[in-house]
Amino acid sequence: MTVQQHLKIDDPTGALLNTTSATAPSGVRVPPFRRIVWLVPAAYALHIIEESVGNFPAWVTDDVHGSFSSTAFVMNNVVFMTVMLANVTLNHHRTTPRRATVLLVLTSANLFWDGLFHLLSTPVLDVYSPGLITSALLYFPVCLLLGTAVVTQGVLPVRRLVQAAIGGLAAFGFIVWYGLFNFTV
DSSP: OOHHTTTEEOOOSSSSEOOOEETTTTSEEOOOOHTTHHHHHHHHHHHHHHHHHHHHHHHHIIIIIOOHHHHHHHHHHHHEEEEEEHHHHHHHHHHOOOHHHHHHHHHHHIIIIIHHHHHHHHHHTTOOTTTHHHHHIIIHHHHHHHHHHHHHSSSSHHHHHHHHHHHHHHHHHHHHHHHHHTTTO
């Protein structure tokens, strides 16, 4: 089996999706999707460390006026990381449009929209949001690279990528409403 054959994945329609490196319109070579996916849990792990050091639960309680305990912080991150690692592993071994969509919904919620939350809450609340640095330096570049790979390598059409991002926004909204505000209206 050649390297190129090894890097191709099955599409449920019977066609093969190309996950070899592709060149983005900017001329930059984009690594294969199946390898880029590992940047997602790596960035998330560093983000958890920043939030932990910055005492994210206290920030939520004191500055956002939500309710978030240290225990809930640990439990939520263990669950999110476990789900993320399972999805990344599945996509690394065999990507299908369904698996890629699920991964992109989760990545959109946990990285893109969460990063935007940190980026916007800092100036709005006029206080550092624990997680801001990793969001700005890691989350947005990883999301951009992942989205570029998805489109240039034909993993999903642009329409499905946009739908996954919208699904991630809905999931993120639910997570914040449940996790930080305990379903308070």
